[in-house]
Amino acid sequence: MGAPGDDDDDDVVQIQRAKNPSEPCIITINCPDKTGLGCDICRIILDFGLYITKGDISTDGIWCYIVLWVFPHSALLSMRWSNLKDRIQEICPPCSAAFFFNQQPTTRSSPVYLLKFCCLDRKGLLHDVTQVLCELELTIQKVKVTTTPDDRVLDLFFITDNMELLHTKKRQDETCERLHTVLRDSCISCELQLAGLEYEYNQSISSLSPVLAEELFRCDLTGNEECYQALSPDMTKLKKINVTLDNSISPAHTLLQIHCADHKGLLYDTLRALKDMNMKISYGRFSHNTRGYRDLDLFIQQKDGKKIVDPEKQNALCSRLKLEMLHPLRVIITNRGPDTELLVANPVELSGKGRPRVFYDVTFALKTLGICIFSAEIGRQSASEREWEVYRFLLDENCEFQLTSIVARNQIVDRVRRTLMGW
Template structure:
């Protein structure tokens, strides 16, 4: 028989400051559940200190020790619990008969406003949306000749309440408080079938696209593009496969530099490769590095035996550990463009909080954003990417004709995205 839903997700809050909270998930198993859980944890600004996963193929048990990141806002634990419950298979049926279901796509709303431009405006709006648990799906931001900004945010509601008048009124009220009296209009409406969730960015030149979507981070790029010694750690990633320790499972041993969303990146790669996890342990960080041991099987329940399959999986995991997010700065005609890209899950979901982090960095650097856009792009290897484009305005500190200044922006953005 099933178990009560109250016992599916249990959150034990920390007693003393600095101690981790313990999140337990106990529910029917499904391929990719670990990825879905880690994505939500990342979206709520939490850092996974350690984790244990176990399943018998029918039922799974996950324990996560998490702490809020320093830059995170106060965690709404009840909302986190609801989000985790939403990705868990139903517990209202017996665990030995879990039917596979397909969730419907959430409704998309258009938030549109026109107001005077100022430094940090885009991040302030993004922060409000994040606090309200409104997920940004697409953005189109333009500055008019009279220094006013027209913002179009296509959003979904993680709480699925945006169809109610109370939720809409509360959202608009908080936004208008941030936008101030210069806001001449703030509207929220359900979008029609003309909305394209796979809106493409076509403005990338072949040279920039090659640099942005390159599969590997070359040693010379680590030296030239990164001012931070943290980047040198990325070269020490290793993935080994052992089939001798278990008669039914392949052991994956992963050692790499720690970064924000590391466990999500690994779980996303395994989910997209149709790899099932039977048991896993994510060890606490040690001198900036993390170790992860996973006993896994292929979708057909067999070990990963063929050398070609082993090499392909190891290569995919290394790419995500070495180069999980791409950041470049380039010229687009007379303008300077900051581009950030991250791979999209096969389910169509992009990495959370990227837009939030990039706009926060630009606000801290006092760099104004002339225009911004989020879109999708298929690379030459037929992989879908989520691309964030920002046209930047110079200030007294950052003259874009200076390559050192450009490298400083790239390094600051990358470090923030990596959680360093």
């Protein structure tokens, strides 16, 4: 059975629902082209908790046709297919003559709201709240979580609404009611309002030490067990990556071929890098997972419509893509005074957008390990000529893990990384 609108040939976005859980859903986009459209679409799909198993992209520079085969990352995921369709359709260029004559990028900033609640602490609390916000399509921009000595939690979530309805009383009431349902009797208070100066005040986070910053943002990994990011066998697999450019196949395009380990958001990471480097994709194919690896074949051009023939530009592109495959996310665990701190970082798009569902995945991993979060914050930091989104979690010592143990710390990092990578 198809999603609403599947039979309408005029629809820019069509979603063909799977007949059974073993089959993928098929998303088809047919609209005017723009640089970075594939990246924006993949970001939304990742935000909805979907996994792209295969994909085809084709464009003549004016009109594009994209087909993506997707599965939910979790069988428990409650999908709102009509909302997904609306979100994708919103970012597709309009089918009007005016667009082709004036292809200026349009930016729309959503108002930021402050969700503030106080409740009694318990294991998994932060993830349960995050799950509600994700299901409601509310994006977490910033967060400040603190635990008081009497085991109460004060949470400040700065959020935006992907549905642009949070200004209505109905939407606000729905949000608070859903949170009350999850928090139950432990909820002491819950408030939702437009963010004011609090948002500007909480934009920055406490600075990292030079040693931590170098470890978190550097461009190589090591297998040293005493390293903050000790490699598991899965991470070692990431180093088996091959990126090649070939200008002999097409007279007008450079063929980019990537062979690398599969991970959650792989296509998004690839297209994000190409978008940030102003590369245009004319044709692309994203193959099925084969023994944990993927092959991508992309015919690309520079922004000026020319092939990539400059050796320096070729090396820069290959190096950037290898970096994205080797380091899609950074995870380390260290000491912060007498406490144990988990840090996660991911690159921010040049457009200013961060990676979806990172906070959700990290809190889920910690919940499954039975680790409580004493405090948490999200901020941004510039390093290595890029902007990064940094997540900081102070872990509660009252858990099953001996947080001072190297073995336990590596186990925590490994579980968090596996969850983020979709392994």
